[in-house]
Amino acid sequence: MSNLARRLAERDAEIGVIGLGYVGLPLALAAVRAGFRVTGFDINPDRVARINAGEPVMAHLDTDGLRAALATGRLRATADMTGLSRPDAILICVPTPLTRQREPDLSYVEATARDIAATLRPGQLIVLESTTWPGTTTEVLKPILEATGLRSGRDFHLAFSPEREDPGNSRYALADMPKVVGGDGNIARDLACLLYDGIVARTVPVSSTAAAEAVKLTENIFRAVNIALVNELKVVYDALGIDVWEVIEAAATKPFGFMPFQPGPGLGGHCIPIDPFYLTWKAREHDVVTRFIELAGEINRRMPHYVVERLALALERQLGRPLRGARILLVGMAYKRNVDDVRESPALKLMDLIEARGADVTFHDPFVPVIPPTRAFPHLAGRRSTDISPQILASATAVLIVTDHDGVAYETIVRHARLVVDTRNACARAGLASETVFKC
Structure with missing residues (x-):
């Protein structure tokens, strides 16, 4: 030895x-x-x-x-x-x-x-x-x-x-x-x-080291592709008036041949939004086209845009008003629940898109008191999380749930907000049903 x-x-x-x-x-x-x-x-x-x-x-x-x-x-x-x-x-x-x-x-x-x-x-x-x-x-x-x-x-x-x-x-x-x-x-x-x-x-x-490198990419590409699939299904089922979360929950009762993945407002974090493109880049060097991976990436990158359109639709249907001039309280800035990591978070993109449509956006996140500097959204750095209170909720035109942190006062949100647009099914999981909740 x-x-x-x-x-x-x-x-x-x-x-x-x-x-x-x-x-x-x-x-x-x-x-x-x-x-x-x-x-x-x-x-x-x-x-x-x-x-x-x-x-x-x-x-x-x-x-x-x-x-x-x-x-x-x-x-x-x-x-x-x-x-x-x-x-x-x-x-x-x-x-x-x-x-x-x-x-x-x-x-x-x-x-x-x-x-x-x-x-x-x-x-x-x-x-x-x-x-x-x-x-x-x-x-x-x-x-x-x-x-x-x-x-x-x-x-x-x-x-x-x-x-x-x-x-x-x-x-x-x-x-x-x-x-x-x-x-x-x-x-x-x-x-x-x-x-x-x-x-x-x-x-x-x-x-080999190459095989080990490929293992990691395969794990994350598997997740990225399957998340893209349920995100696309969400768009289809929304158009058909079907609750995608209900469908996934029922499908998951099959003991074989199905693995549940959850839709959301877009991908975030340091792995899944990024790693698949390391392989597509390397594949081009060998004249190989990775259509499936790139399509999944396209679907996932479009989800924040879809959420903004659904938010605008909910405002029109529920409150009879446009997105422009609205006051939107965004709940959750981190890319996933119960962490303080905002890297590649769809919340950053959503805040940027919503403000580009003429709305005013504030946010609440118990794990992210201040938005840190990011390469893609340096202009959002320094913004501070606001508290959730009945007064703040009542003053918002709509609440957009982006990250489903544990410990967030969802019951208070549903009780006092005029409109709740929920991209994570957080309200339903908390047993909260209301005509003011719009699943997205």
Whole structure:
């Protein structure tokens, strides 16, 4: 057994986690709980300081768990990338967004690779967790690291293991999730499996880093395509006067051959709206057309526009007035329930579209007190969440439910709002029926 393998097996190795966001920080905490020493690296010094102080940095994070990890003395965070020579294994958990032209933006991965290369030493294990197109690990990351003169498989080891973090999911914790692992060679794969075997319930080795990269894309494309399907069904059933949620609930009673997905106002988050286009981009390089994936993306991107049209229709039918000049209270700014993440959130697009139609928009979100800066909607940054009260609800022309957070006073909304347009079926799920509720 090599020295690195022995240290991983005995949990005597030090782990470095680059990127202390929604993926990296939970992974760092899980590694500490498993007995490893962990140094977290992040380019945001404010976030580093708050983590080291044990302050909450995201809504769904177990802050008590963070403080317990710090108390062990085995966790620290730093913005100093020169310390990357110290960890025995380095896990890369940085963003992989799209450009405005919907092409992969690997600038964070490339910058991180250069930081690692500056201090790379023999014997280190480097694992990329960021979602990307098949081939990235060996075609982008590996050449940057090998420009040092060190060679993958001989001097250092390189692997890919896709993150499967699901923010706000209380049923499946990171440590309970099987971990797919692919290596640049069998030794790298086995070392990465040895590392993750100490952190998660089970590892699933695959034949290559490209196969592991494809696994992650397949998981998210599966969700994107099926969400597009139920979104399209919602449009059809709306036209037929049929409640799509009732149909899905009844169909889900079939014990085989059907898996329920829920429609909504559009896709959000750091995975599903983005990851499929990493594969469509790579497919074009091989002269392959991904019509099915691109159609799903088109349907999902159109949903905010459909919601605005349904909102305008509801105002006309229920209140006899146009959208222009209306006061709309948008409930939910995060992309999914019970998180504070607004990345790619359809709520941002909806706020922009509704205001473009001449309406005034405010929002309420218990997890998002202030809209942070975003690349697509910088002009919305700084807007603050308003409280929900009978007076505020009564003063709004309509309430648009975009994110179905738990703990929102839906009963108060239905009782006091003149019109409620519900894109998540939140009112019905809460047992609230009223002529003022318009499903969308």
